[in-house]
Amino acid sequence: MSGQSSLVPGTVSPMRGVPASIPRPEYVGKDAPTPYTGPEVQDAETVEKMRIAGGIAARAMEEAARYIEPGVTTDKLDEIAHTYMCDHGAYPSTLGYRKFPKSLCTSVNEVICHGIPDSTVLRDGDIVNLDVTAYIGGVHGDNNATYLCGDVDEESRLLVERTRESLNRAIKAVRPGRQINIIGRVIESYAKRFGYGVVRDFTGHGINTSFHSGLIVPHYDDERATTVIKPGMTFTIEPMLTLGTHEWDMWEDGWTVVTKDRRRTAQFEHTLVVTETGTEILTLP
Numbered sequence: 001m002s003g004q005s006s007l008v009p010g011t012v013s014p015m016r017g018v019p020a021s022i023p024r025p026e027y028v029g030k031d032a033p034t035p036y037t038g039p040e041v042q043d044a045e046t047v048e049k050m051r052i053a054g055g056i057a058a059r060a061m062e063e064a065a066r067y068i069e070p071g072v073t074t075d076k077l078d079e080i081a082h083t084y085m086c087d088h089g090a091y092p093s094t095l096g097y098r099k100f101p102k103s104l105c106t107s108v109n110e111v112i113c114h115g116i117p118d119s120t121v122l123r124d125g126d127i128v129n130l131d132v133t134a135y136i137g138g139v140h141g142d143n144n145a146t147y148l149c150g151d152v153d154e155e156s157r158l159l160v161e162r163t164r165e166s167l168n169r170a171i172k173a174v175r176p177g178r179q180i181n182i183i184g185r186v187i188e189s190y191a192k193r194f195g196y197g198v199v200r201d202f203t204g205h206g207i208n209t210s211f212h213s214g215l216i217v218p219h220y221d222d223e224r225a226t227t228v229i230k231p232g233m234t235f236t237i238e239p240m241l242t243l244g245t246h247e248w249d250m251w252e253d254g255w256t257v258v259t260k261d262r263r264r265t266a267q268f269e270h271t272l273v274v275t276e277t278g279t280e281i282l283t284l285p
Contacts, residue, residue, distance in 0.1 A: 004109070004125060004126070006109075006110060006258075006262045007108055007109060007110065007120065007258070009118065009252075010073075010074075010118035011118055012075075012117075012118045013075050013119075015096075015101050015102075016078075016079070016082050016103060018092070022086060023091065023136075024096075024135075025091060025093060025096075025097070025135050025140075027097055027098070028096040028097075031098070031099065033210070033212075035214070036206075036208075036214055038210070038213075040206050040213060040230075040235075041230055041231070041233050042233075043232070046209070046234075047232070047273050047282070049138065050139045050141055050207075050234060050273070051282050052136060052137055053090065053134045053135065053137060054141030054142075054271050054283035055283070055284065056084075056085060056090045056136060057085075057132045057134035057141040057142060057271075058132075058141075058143050058283045058284055059088075059285045060084040060085050060090075061081065061104075061130050061132040061144070063084045064077045064078075064080045064132070065145070065147050067080055068122065068128060068147050068148075068149050069122065069149060069150065070121075070123055070149060071122065072121070073117075073118070073119055073122070074106035074108065074115070074120045075102075075117045077106055078102045078104055078117035081103055081130070082095075082102075082103035082104075085132075088134075090134040090136040091135040091136070092104065092135075093134060093135045093142070093211055094133055097211060100114075100116070100255060102116055103117075104131055104132045104133075105129070105131035105144070106120075106129070106130060106131075107128070107129040107265075107267070108120065108122070108127070108128045109264050109265075110262045110263060110264055111129070111256055111265070112242070112248055112257040112258060112265045113202050113257050114131075114255040114256055114257055116255055116256060122149045123149070123150075124149065124151055125150055125151055125152050125153060125156075126149040126150070127147065127152060127156050127159075127160055128149055129145065129146040129147075129266065129267050130144060130147065131143075131144035131269065132144065133211065135211075139208055140207050140208070140209075140210075140271075142211075142271050143270055143271060143283035144268065145164075145268050145269070146160045146163065146266040146267055146268060148160065155243065155264075156264055156266075159196070159265075162190070162191075162194060162196070162241065163240075163266040163267060163268055164268045165190070166187045166191060166239045167239055167269070170183045170184075170187050170219075170237050171237060171279055171281070172278070173186045174229060174237075174274060174278060175229065175277070176229055176231050176276065176277075177228065177229065178228070179225065179226050179227065179228055179229070180218075180225045180226075180227045180229055181222050181223065181224075181225035183204070183217055183218070184198075184217075184218040184220045187219045188219070188221050189221075191239075196241040197241065197242035197243075197244055197245050197246035197259075198219055198220045198239070199239075199241075199246050199248070199265070200218065200220050200246055201248065202240060202257065203216050203217050203218050203219060203238075204217030204235055204236040204237045205235060205236055206233075206234065206235045207234055207236055208234050213235075215227065215233075217235050217236065217238075219237075219238070219239040232273065232274060233274045234271065234274075234282070235271070236271050237269065238269030240265055241266055242264070242265040243263040243264050243265070244259060244261040244263035245260050247259070270282070270283045271283045
């Protein structure tokens with residue numbers, strides 16, 4: 001695989017402003033969000049609002065991804081996604097969430113998740129995950145994808161391709177009446193075919209009026225994940241697969257999570273609603 005050196009933290013620019021006319025999530029300006037106490041099953045009106053939020057998040061991610069090329073900073077990608085969401089009346093959900101300073105996460109190469117956009121310059125051969133969440137109409141829509149930057153080695157390209165496929169397989173496995181651990185069972189079984197690690201400590205989650213409702217969606221076969229899937233439930237599936245270990249370290253910023261062996265990792269995510277026969281993806285552009 002690529003012999004590029006490990007990432008180091010860059011310089012984080014000042015927090016971007018959001019027009020006062022755009023409603024904020026309740027957690028903005030607070031240390032932590034108010035715990036969610038509502039239902040995991042949502043009504044049709046909430047789901048329709050989530051389609052709108054999910055669509056904006058998906059298009060903002062696509063817009064930022066168009067600029068991925070060697071020489072571009074991750075902060076520039078943040079600026080593009082931030083501007084797109086604000087221009088469409090949405091608040092970037094990550095901005096101010098538990099004091100996160102930016103409007104999306106940019107996780108490059110060995111960064112598993114929660115990379116903070118900064119002065120880091122993308123290099124030829126990098127892979128970069130964009131994680132974008134939009135808040136509008138009182139609800140959130142959350143998605144992410146891993147993109148190739150320039151000429152990427154085959155090992156990394158296959159990791160990205162197979163991580164996307166693991167998400168697709170997991171989505172197809174969701175059915176009312178099944179336990180939620182079917183999701184992790186399908187992902188882990190597929191990943192093991194290629195010797196990939198499956199990150200355990202960062203998971204999918206319930207999402208609705210709350211960014212993270214408290215529902216946990218593991219991406220490995222966790223026998224404790226016995227929640228029964230019901231029509232109307234809304235949650236994310238976001239597998240993180242690695243070329244090596246699933247174990248991780250965290251940078252001093254308290255957010256950036258990297259593989260302990262510094263080998264590469266990829267991730268894909270959609271927000272879903274469970275239907276009577278399967279699922280509907282709410283984060284489609």
